[in-house]
Amino acid sequence: MKKDYVSSYVIKRLPRYYRFLGDLIDEGRDRISSSELGGRLKLTASQVRQDLNCFGEFGQQGYGYNVELLREEIGRIIGINGDKSNTVIILGAGKLGSAICDNPSFEKRGCKIIGIFDKDPALKGKDAGGHKIRFAGELENFCRRYSPDIAVLCVPKESAKLVCEELIGLGVTNFWNFTHFDINLHFDDVNVENVHLGDGLLTLVYNLNAAKDDAQAQILGPSARKAEAERQAAELRVRRLKKQKGE
Amino acid sequence: MKKDYVSSYVIKRLPRYYRFLGDLIDEGRDRISSSELGGRLKLTASQVRQDLNCFGEFGQQGYGYNVELLREEIGRIIGINGDKSNTVIILGAGKLGSAICDNPSFEKRGCKIIGIFDKDPALKGKDAGGHKIRFAGELENFCRRYSPDIAVLCVPKESAKLVCEELIGLGVTNFWNFTHFDINLHFDDVNVENVHLGDGLLTLVYNLNAAKDDAQAQILGPSARKAEAERQAAELRVRRLKKQKGE
DNA sequence: ATGGCTTTGTGAAAATTTTATAAAATTTTA
DNA sequence: TAAAATTTTATAAAATTTTCACAAAGCCAT
Numbered sequence: 001m002k003k004d005y006v007s008s009y010v011i012k013r014l015p016r017y018y019r020f021l022g023d024l025i026d027e028g029r030d031r032i033s034s035s036e037l038g039g040r041l042k043l044t045a046s047q048v049r050q051d052l053n054c055f056g057e058f059g060q061q062g063y064g065y066n067v068e069l070l071r072e073e074i075g076r077i078i079g080i081n082g083d084k085s086n087t088v089i090i091l092g093a094g095k096l097g098s099a100i101c102d103n104p105s106f107e108k109r110g111c112k113i114i115g116i117f118d119k120d121p122a123l124k125g126k127d128a129g130g131h132k133i134r135f136a137g138e139l140e141n142f143c144r145r146y147s148p149d150i151a152v153l154c155v156p157k158e159s160a161k162l163v164c165e166e167l168i169g170l171g172v173t174n175f176w177n178f179t180h181f182d183i184n185l186h187f188d189d190v191n192v193e194n195v196h197l198g199d200g201l202l203t204l205v206y207n208l209n210a211a212k213d214d215a216q217a218q219i220l221g222p223s224a225r226k227a228e229a230e231r232q233a234a235e236l237r238v239r240r241l242k243k244q245k246g247e
Numbered sequence: 248m249k250k251d252y253v254s255s256y257v258i259k260r261l262p263r264y265y266r267f268l269g270d271l272i273d274e275g276r277d278r279i280s281s282s283e284l285g286g287r288l289k290l291t292a293s294q295v296r297q298d299l300n301c302f303g304e305f306g307q308q309g310y311g312y313n314v315e316l317l318r319e320e321i322g323r324i325i326g327i328n329g330d331k332s333n334t335v336i337i338l339g340a341g342k343l344g345s346a347i348c349d350n351p352s353f354e355k356r357g358c359k360i361i362g363i364f365d366k367d368p369a370l371k372g373k374d375a376g377g378h379k380i381r382f383a384g385e386l387e388n389f390c391r392r393y394s395p396d397i398a399v400l401c402v403p404k405e406s407a408k409l410v411c412e413e414l415i416g417l418g419v420t421n422f423w424n425f426t427h428f429d430i431n432l433h434f435d436d437v438n439v440e441n442v443h444l445g446d447g448l449l450t451l452v453y454n455l456n457a458a459k460d461d462a463q464a465q466i467l468g469p470s471a472r473k474a475e476a477e478r479q480a481a482e483l484r485v486r487r488l489k490k491q492k493g494e
Numbered sequence: 495a496t497g498g499c500t501t502t503g504t505g506a507a508a509a510t511t512t513t514a515t516a517a518a519a520t521t522t523t524a
Numbered sequence: 525t526a527a528a529a530t531t532t533t534a535t536a537a538a539a540t541t542t543t544c545a546c547a548a549a550g551c552c553a554t
Contacts, residue, residue: 062529077453096350180266211420
């Protein structure tokens with residue numbers, strides 16, 4: 001049954017489904033069951049079905065889901081409409097900015113880069129991923145004229161707040177944020193997707209160290225750990241008993 | 248009380264605490280309460296206390312937390328030891344690879360880049376963030392000699408599986424994955440931190456479209472939405488009543 | 495030193511997310 | 525064509541995360 005509220009956990013999984021369904025099409029698959037889909041994505045079949053049912057009934061009993069149809073449907077849910085793409089500007093034409101500029105295929109995701117800006121006048125006119133870098137001073141006029149949907153922030157942390165303020169003032173409300181400045185903590189009524197690369201590295205380092213201590217620590221939840229501990233204790237008891245009998 | 252199991256949600260928040268405490272030090276703050284910390288990070292005071300108490304008792308009643316001490320403690324928890332840094336290799340010296348190479352300060356996070364590799368022989372010897380690019384063929388010998396702790400994957404999706412297999416075979420178990428290949432779906436016993444930039448963009452696009460429909464949709468949970476709906480209904484009743492009285 | 499005030503740590507309640515089960519519909523097989 | 529197998533949808537149960545509430549502990553002004 002279609003829900004009127006969908007949790008952020010479900011939404012975070014949508015792009016993964018979308019991406020995987022694309023792979024399935026490449027494999028030549030035309031149908032898939034929730035249990036196989038779940039198995040391959042390391043989710044339970046239940047979860048897959050619950051997730052999809054938030055948006056409608058896309059499956060067919062006894063058959064499963066049509067791969068192509070489901071992918072199209074999820075694309076529609078996310079909002080990748082072939083007819084109207086979201087316009088994107090990139091702030092900061094440093095290494096990261098220009099890497100972002102051509103790396104993840106914006107077009108495939110219904111987005112179109114319409115400008116890249118840098119406050120360094122020396123970069124003006126140079127190329128970044130097929131786009132001419134503009135001087136930051138042009139930003140105001142550009143935004144008033146084209147009102148971009150999304151701003152990608154690749155500026156140094158120190159500039160981030162100022163740039164944000166200006167952009168919000170110019171009506172930009174959606175940010176893909178690669179800076180270490182937490183936009184949502186300072187401004188309301190904005191959509192922000194934070195990347196915070198450094199945070200991810202730290203999470204990895206934590207898990208790296210945790211794995212040294214206990215290989216299972218990161219895999220099992222509390223109840224599963226408890227069950228495992230009990231299983232091991234039971235095994236020990238059995239072994240002890242056998243040993244007693246043997247003697 | 249120190250816990251022996253800590254949920255992944257808590258762990259994901261640790262880097263944020265760590266980063267924010269750094270900012271507080273820059274601001275010259277030397278103490279902070281859980282309620283202020285929560286307020287500034289958009290978390291509840293309760294959650295902050297629960298999170299920290301997973302690892303020990305770092306606060307003091309009537310005082311709060313010492314900023315510097317707490318930051319140090321969280322650093323220790325994550326595993327950023329000044330004495331021994333984790334060694335990192337980068338696979339793929341394209342735009343993204345070389346951007347990663349100098350952008351997020353690995354050193355600050357207890358990591359040290361010891362090599363960057365690319366399968367394009369033309370890049371061999373060229374500079375990327377102060378490191379000489381090596382030819383991918385050297386990877387095996389290099390790994391056997393230095394056994395790096397972490398591999399950063401910035402290769403195209405097609406190469407990802409092969410590179411992964413080789414690295415795992417060479418004993419690398421920690422991956423910071425920027426490719427669209429889901430390592431953890433194909434290999435066990437590895438720590439993976441996926442970035443999947445494209446997924447983040449899609450999440451942003453979804454929220455962008457959702458915001459158009461309902462500004463509050465992404466902020467409130469189900470029960471809060473229900474309560475808000477009830478509040479509005481009650482307000483309407485009151486207004487109606489007033490109107491009746493007025494007439 | 496003392497008393498009021500602040501703030502933590504913690505167990506329990508509430509909310510949310512995930513998993514499991516029962517019922518219904520469709521396909522496949524014989 | 526009918527029965528068996530498969531698989532979804534809807535619902536209920538379980539697990540997990542978050543919030544609440546308060547006693548105990550320590551700070552700080554007087």
